[in-house]
Amino acid sequence: MTTPTTAGSLRTTPEGLLWEPSRRWVRGRAGDLTVVDSRHPVLVWEPRVPVPTYAFPRDEVRQDLLRPARRPRTGSHTGSRIFYDLEADGGLLENAAWTFPAAELAGHIAFEWRSRTGRGLDHWYEEEEEIFIHPRDPYKRVDALPSSRHVQVEIAGTVVADTRRPVLIFETGLPTRYYLPREDVRLDLFNPSDHSTGCPYKGTATYWSWRGEDDVPPDILWSYPEPLPAVAAVRGLLAFYNEVVDIVVDDERQERPTTPFSKVLSVKRTPRQGAQGVAQDP
Missing domain, CATH: 2.170.150.40 (Domain of unknown function (DUF427))
Structure with a gap:
């Protein structure tokens, strides 16, 4: 050998x-x-x-x-x-x-x-x-940092989340993800989804979809009920795809990023599709 x-x-x-x-x-x-x-x-x-x-x-x-x-x-x-x-x-x-x-x-x-x-x-x-999914990349970092930033999330002009105690995920190659306490998110505006995905850095995510009639992709909200130890700080918190919602951080509206997930989010799944994800989640 x-x-x-x-x-x-x-x-x-x-x-x-x-x-x-x-x-x-x-x-x-x-x-x-x-x-x-x-x-x-x-x-x-x-x-x-x-x-x-x-x-x-x-x-x-x-x-x-x-x-x-x-x-x-x-x-x-x-x-x-x-x-x-x-x-x-x-x-x-x-x-x-x-x-x-x-x-x-x-x-x-x-x-x-x-x-x-x-x-x-x-x-x-x-x-x-x-x-799960693929080997961990030794050149990739994933850091979960508690913060006191003021984070607001809007969908179609409606404020669906408002918090001053987010946890920020900084992951190489992806935009900052803002994980928010459940009590600071209008979960009544979302329906649980049967969609799930796995990530070698964070664990298995569960999803929710927007209940409104606006043209919003499904499964835009997710959570890790049992995250891996390296990102334990996000346990049970909720995060949105920056690509399709409006996020305001400390009164500064964030630009919607273009990422590998953008194309997937532009296609609406039918109810028979995507129950168990095989791609890395965000």
């Missing part, structure tokens, strides 16, 4: 991949079956994909469970030409794994995460903690 020597040394391949070794012990399971058990994973960033994935040395993967893909998803990963189906629980998980074309990663195999793409392995662990 060829093991990268230095963790924290970001490298670039001719194909445009970024990668670096990780010192975390990572395991991946299909149900109760352990498919990956690796102490030498590498993190890989594909071009135009905002989050990393793991790739693993072949001898730390159950290669006996892999079969050449019957219908390979060519074009779904940067330059990848070799895809594998995974034999588990008496069936095949199609295109559950693949290899990158980069020479530096030739001895590694990457896997899909079911909670992100809807296929692949469904349980992942770093050390003894289960993680």
Whole structure:
């Protein structure tokens, strides 16, 4: 096995991949079956994909469970030409794994995460903690800071929240999110939703939708009932998508940002769509 020597040394391949070794012990399971058990994973960033994935040395993967893909998803990963189906629980998980074309990663195999793409392995662990959606990016920070700023939220001219005790989430690459105490939010103006999403940094979010007749996307309000320890300060608080509501902070109206969520928010889901989110939440 060829093991990268230095963790924290970001490298670039001719194909445009970024990668670096990780010192975390990572395991991946299909149900109760352990498919990956690796102490030498590498993190890989594909071009135009905002989050990393793991790739693993072949001898730390159950290669006996892999079969050449019957219908390979060519074009779904940067330059990848070799895809594998995974034999588990008496069936095949199609295109559950693949290899990158980069020479530096030739001895590694990457896997899909079911909670992100809807296929692949469904349980992942770093050390003894289960993680969701995708690996945590070592170059991303998420800070939850209590504040005394005066925050107001308006929808279609109606003030739906007013507080002087928010918790602000500062997350690399995203606008500041304002988490507000429930008693400072007009929850009577919203209906609970069956939509939920997961985030490797914050946990699992539940949602509410605006009850008004205005042209407002669904699921614009969310909360983390049981957040991960790093952002415990937002437990039970409520936050709005800055992209589609008007937020006033210390009497200064904030500009609506454009983010990766903007396109999703511009499309209204039907009641049959989106009950369980597979993308990272905000």
